[in-house]
Amino acid sequence: MNKYIxxxxxxxxxxxxxxxxxxNLLEQDATIPFIARYRKEATDSLDExxxxxxxxxxxxxxxxxxxxxxxxxxLEQHGHLTDxxxxxxxxxxxxxxxEDIYLPYKPKRRTKxxxxxxxxxxxxxxxxxAQTGIDxxxxxxxxxxxxxxxxxVEAALTGARNIMAEIVSENQDARVLLRSLFASxxxxxxxxxxxKELEGKKYRDYFEWEESVSAVPSxxxxxxxxxxxxxxxxxxxxxxxxxxxxxxxxxFLKGSGDDSxxxxxxxxxxxxxxxxRSMETEIRLASKEKADAEAxxxxxxxxxxxxxxxxLAAKRVMGIDPGFRTGCKIxxxxxxxxxxxxxxxxxxxxxxxxxxAADKVKNLCKRFEIGAIALGNGTAGRETESFLxxxxxxxxxxxxxxxxxxxxxxxxxxxxxxxxxxLDLTVRGAVSIGRRLMDPxxxxxxxxxxxxxxxxxxxxxxxxxxKGSLDDLxxxxxxxxxxxxxxxxxxxxxxxxGLGPGLARNIVAYRNENGPFESKKDLKKVSRLGPxxxxxxxxxxxxxxxxxxxxxxxxxxxxxxxVEKMVKDIGxxxxxxxxxxxxxxxxxxxxxxxxxxxxxxxxxIMDELAKPGxxxxxxxxxxxxxxxxxxxxxxxxxxxxPGIVTNVxxxxxxxxxxxxxxxxxxxxxxxxxxxxxxxxIVKVQQKVKVSILEVDxxxxxxxxxxxxxxxxKKEPKKENPKKLFPTKPKKQKKMVKPFNNPFADFFKx
Numbered sequence: 001m002n003k004y005i006x007x008x009x010x011x012x013x014x015x016x017x018x019x020x021x022x023x024n025l026l027e028q029d030a031t032i033p034f035i036a037r038y039r040k041e042a043t044d045s046l047d048e049x050x051x052x053x054x055x056x057x058x059x060x061x062x063x064x065x066x067x068x069x070x071x072x073x074x075l076e077q078h079g080h081l082t083d084x085x086x087x088x089x090x091x092x093x094x095x096x097x098x099e100d101i102y103l104p105y106k107p108k109r110r111t112k113x114x115x116x117x118x119x120x121x122x123x124x125x126x127x128x129x130a131q132t133g134i135d136x137x138x139x140x141x142x143x144x145x146x147x148x149x150x151x152x153v154e155a156a157l158t159g160a161r162n163i164m165a166e167i168v169s170e171n172q173d174a175r176v177l178l179r180s181l182f183a184s185x186x187x188x189x190x191x192x193x194x195x196k197e198l199e200g201k202k203y204r205d206y207f208e209w210e211e212s213v214s215a216v217p218s219x220x221x222x223x224x225x226x227x228x229x230x231x232x233x234x235x236x237x238x239x240x241x242x243x244x245x246x247x248x249x250x251x252f253l254k255g256s257g258d259d260s261x262x263x264x265x266x267x268x269x270x271x272x273x274x275x276x277r278s279m280e281t282e283i284r285l286a287s288k289e290k291a292d293a294e295a296x297x298x299x300x301x302x303x304x305x306x307x308x309x310x311x312l313a314a315k316r317v318m319g320i321d322p323g324f325r326t327g328c329k330i331x332x333x334x335x336x337x338x339x340x341x342x343x344x345x346x347x348x349x350x351x352x353x354x355x356x357a358a359d360k361v362k363n364l365c366k367r368f369e370i371g372a373i374a375l376g377n378g379t380a381g382r383e384t385e386s387f388l389x390x391x392x393x394x395x396x397x398x399x400x401x402x403x404x405x406x407x408x409x410x411x412x413x414x415x416x417x418x419x420x421x422x423l424d425l426t427v428r429g430a431v432s433i434g435r436r437l438m439d440p441x442x443x444x445x446x447x448x449x450x451x452x453x454x455x456x457x458x459x460x461x462x463x464x465x466x467k468g469s470l471d472d473l474x475x476x477x478x479x480x481x482x483x484x485x486x487x488x489x490x491x492x493x494x495x496x497x498g499l500g501p502g503l504a505r506n507i508v509a510y511r512n513e514n515g516p517f518e519s520k521k522d523l524k525k526v527s528r529l530g531p532x533x534x535x536x537x538x539x540x541x542x543x544x545x546x547x548x549x550x551x552x553x554x555x556x557x558x559x560x561x562x563v564e565k566m567v568k569d570i571g572x573x574x575x576x577x578x579x580x581x582x583x584x585x586x587x588x589x590x591x592x593x594x595x596x597x598x599x600x601x602x603x604x605i606m607d608e609l610a611k612p613g614x615x616x617x618x619x620x621x622x623x624x625x626x627x628x629x630x631x632x633x634x635x636x637x638x639x640x641x642p643g644i645v646t647n648v649x650x651x652x653x654x655x656x657x658x659x660x661x662x663x664x665x666x667x668x669x670x671x672x673x674x675x676x677x678x679x680x681i682v683k684v685q686q687k688v689k690v691s692i693l694e695v696d697x698x699x700x701x702x703x704x705x706x707x708x709x710x711x712x713k714k715e716p717k718k719e720n721p722k723k724l725f726p727t728k729p730k731k732q733k734k735m736v737k738p739f740n741n742p743f744a745d746f747f748k749x
Contacts (some may be wrong), residue, residue, distance in 0.1 A: 018044050022054045029495040032472070033479035034536050038556050039602035048476055064095060065069040069430065080105040095173075096179065104170040112510075113166035116159030119148045123155060125163035136262045137229065142573060145236040145338060161570070165270035168252055169278065177247050178275055183281040185239040186213040193234055200232030213237050213287050218294035219650045221287060222457040237283050239487045244271055266426050283387045292461040294650065298679065299455030299466070299746050302648055305684035307477040309440040310620040312400075315341075315371030320436020321426055322380040325346065329430040336487055337442075339420070339437045340368055342427045347387040348380065358391035365393060368600060373397065374437035376404035376429070382630035382658050389627075398622050400437055401658070403646060405454075406434045406447040415446050415491060430608070441481055441617075445474060446491045447640045455648040456685055463602030478540075480616055485523070485541045486516040498536025503529050519547045520557055542613050549575045553612035555605050562592050571737070578609050623687050632659050632697060639692040643704070645682050653682045655690055655704055663702030665690060670706050682706070 004110065005023065009016040023041040025035045032055070036048045043051070071089055073088055075081040085101075092098035108114075116122070124143045128136050140156040168174060181213040192207040200512060215220075216626060227233035238244075246269045253260055313333040321329040327346040343364070345357035363553050364370065373393075375385055383546045388399050410416050411428040419426050435443040458466060478495035485507065493504035503526070510526045511517065520538050522530055529537075539556035546552075550560055567574050570586050577583050589602045608614075626641040628634065635657075643655035648661055649716050653670065654662040670681050691710045694703040 002063050004058055007061065007537050008054055011057065012050065013232065014050065014054075015044065015048070018046055018050075019054060022046055022051050025057060026051075026055055026058075028521060029477070031479075033476060033540065034497045037479075037516055037554070037604075038283050038539055038558075038601070039598075040600040040604075045600050052472060054097060055578070056296050062096070066093075066386055067095065068092065068098060069296065071098060073103055074107070075102070076105065077103065078519075088698070097176075100172040100175045103175075108650075111166060112159075112162040116162045119150050120145070121150065121156060121159040122163055125160040125167075128157075128160055128259045129167065129252075131260050131263060133255065133257050134259055136259045146575070156484070157311055161266040161269060164263060164266035165274060168248060169274035170268040171251070173274070174251055175250060175279075178244055178279050181239050181247060181283060182237070182245060182279045182333060183211075183286065184284050186572075187211070188213050188221065188224065188287075189236045189238075193232055196232045200227065203227040203232050203684070207234055213283060216287070217650050218291035219456050219551055220602045221291045222295060222460045225288065226457070226460050236446055237280055237287065238276060241276075243277065248275075261278055267731075276572070289309050292465060295457050295461050296466055297452050297453065298649060299450075299458050300469050302454035302684040303452065303470065304473055304477060305686075306452065307409050307441050307444055307474065308617050309616065309685050310440045310482070310618045312372055312437050313619050314584055315333070315438075316369055316375045317434045318361075318368075318370045318429040319432075319437075319440055320373060320375045320384065321407070321430040322376050322378060323426075324380045324382040324383075328357075328380070328384055329424075329426045330364065331427060331430040331434055331437070332370060333431065333434045334368075335438075337438055339431055342423070342430070348383050357387070361388065362393065364395065370397065373399045374402045374432045374434045375399060376407065376656075377656065378404050379402045380661070382544050382625065382660070384629065385625075386627075398623075400622060401625065402433050402435050402436050403656070404429070404436075405646075406452045407436075409451040410443075410447050413446065423616060441477060442488065442492050445478065445495060446489075449474065454647050456647075476654055482542050482613065483539050485520075485543050486511060496537050496540050498533045499529075501535055503537075517543050517546070519543055521549045549578055549612070553578075553608045555608045555612075559601065559605060562597060562602070563609070565592065581610065584609060592725065616668050620621060621687070626735070631657055632695060632700060632702065633662060635659065635692050635695050635702065637692050637694065640655070640689060641692070645684055645686045645688060648679050648682055648684055650678070653678050655688060656691065657702070657704070659702070661700050663690065663692075663704040665704045665706050669693065669704065669710065672707050672709075 005016050005019045008014075009019045012019075021039075021044075022035060025042065026032075027040055030039070032048050034049045035043060035051055036046065038044075046054075056247075060341055068089060071085065072081065073697065075085065075089070085105075088101050089098065092101060103304075116125070116390040121143055121415075124140060127134060127139055136157060137153055140153045140160070143156040143443075144150050144152060150159065188209075188211050190209045192203070197204075197207070203223070206227060210222070214728040224235055230237040247270065248271060248344065249264065252267060253263060287651060316335055317333045319331045319333060322743055323329070327344045329342065329344055331342045333342040341364070344354045344358060347357040348354070360379050363372075373388060375381055375388070385399060385401065393399075407429045408425070410432045411425040414560070416428045416432075420431065432446075444452065450466065474495070475495050479497050480494060483496055485491055488500070490504040490508045493499055493507055496500045496504070499507070506527045506529065507523070514525075520541060520543055523541070524534055535558070538558075541556055542553075548560070550557075550563060550647055555563065563574060565590055566587055567577050569582060569591075570577075584606060587606065588600060589606070595601060623642070623644055625643075629639075629641060641657055643663070644658040645653050646656045647654040650667075652664050652666040654664055656662050665682075667675050667678050670678055688706060689707055690704040692702065693705050693710060694701075696702075
């Protein structure tokens, strides 16, 4: 373990004591939110990002060691292991180096080289490979043996070259140098597969395309790989062959005689048949891993903004899932999200239906004292919004458009069926829309994150890595906000530190059988919720209107005794300390420092006492689209209208402007200055004011700008709709300058 600690500390630029403490806690099954929030003294205040990095790097190092053990075992079993070879294996610091060392000894199927060895041609290959100036044809004559399948000199030389080619391909120095070459000067080349021009027209940008692999953006590489997977595109990644051959010849050629000419032929064969394929496989995996990491980060950044979106103040809500033919499904929810009633209206059809719908909505709003209407932004959303605004509802009743992405997934899920077994799918969808306005986090955790649709190519990335990152994010967000023990559903509770689905269901079951929890101590009565689970979860759970005021806060029960000592020392009640700042100012924190509790925890306690149970999410702010702009036909170039960011990608941001089709703000139009990363400027759910640059009615595409003074002098050319979305990469005339250290960037563990 010590070797891991020192290595990780060096790589992450952290103290070894911090790494050791974090690893010890992780191996005791402590969760990352718990360690970051309640074990600051142990880790010297490591945050969640740093602890996650430690966990992930530790996992990689353990994987490397597991592979190292397997390699050593194989070498020993096959009689190859020597002291020197063992030292090399033990010194390998990454998987690539380890596999390069192992490659010459790795059991393999019969190859051209192994067949040549069976024919007794290895001595000939050694003589030629030494390049001492011998006559290879004369030497080869000695190895002609029809009984062994060596019919003539050419057959002998071919076999010898096959052996030399394999030696070159398994040479560690050669592989390291070529790996670096592929990473720094590899060119991604894409072309359309024969006869696929019409079928694959959505990939037409990549029908004839090339770009440096060191510079290709993640979304472009993933797009080309998807096209290849769908048999639309042919894709290769390789440097210029002459660059690779120059490296190999410099390594292995020693002269210009006839024997060296045979070696040169072997080198050419090696590169074409063995090394180029092997290196392309590696660079494909490495570039895909890099693209995946970028795409996953974009997805998680976007999802975080959605999960931590502001909540509506406690109000009764009407949720509406809009529709034309089947009508609009209406639900009324109390301020805790409980379904009170459901119905259907048919607005936007005729005067009679409009009148009936208006009466029904107004009556329901009055009957259930509705404070806000959550309206899905799908089909008929804007039309229904216009209808609602003209039927005479109270002016203080909010009408909010809600992104309904993923609501249909929830409606058909097992969670929804368990909650509403007797309701239609569309009614469940309306409930989800209403609850998303009330508490986005509590509702979105019920949906598989990748179904929410806020990433780029999330279905193309490594699904295990994606799931791990998304799980980490959801856990982090849920624990950052905390959960009301008496209101939260099992899905939300399952993400609380130390619980999981089983204990979450047990908490809900206990609540249903025994009524609301009166204190955090009551959690210990829940079936199978032992001391460890209580320790991990208690700080992130809230019990409101209970016995102890501290139960409403993020102060951990293990620290209650400190607060009790504080109130005793200054002669007040806990509640007084939580409500009166002048009392808190009397506290000298240094008096309460002990072996178990230091200033970081004491400062956190004081922050919590000042704002107990404070929701870290921003305050809710109502948003409305431009009135009269409901469809693409209503848009005109030059308009400046409000919108809300729905997705941020590597090439720009998508903005909902209320016309059932998101517009694109290309990265070049996000700011007046240079933008490297769109997420540095805009976030999902951000309210913005955009200018209309171009509208392609045929392809239903809208180009937007966030610049202060966007260039709107040129009208879009109808004959060239591709200019609408400036995402097509320009074909490079010259190679992009490679980055400084491709080997480290692509192949580090």
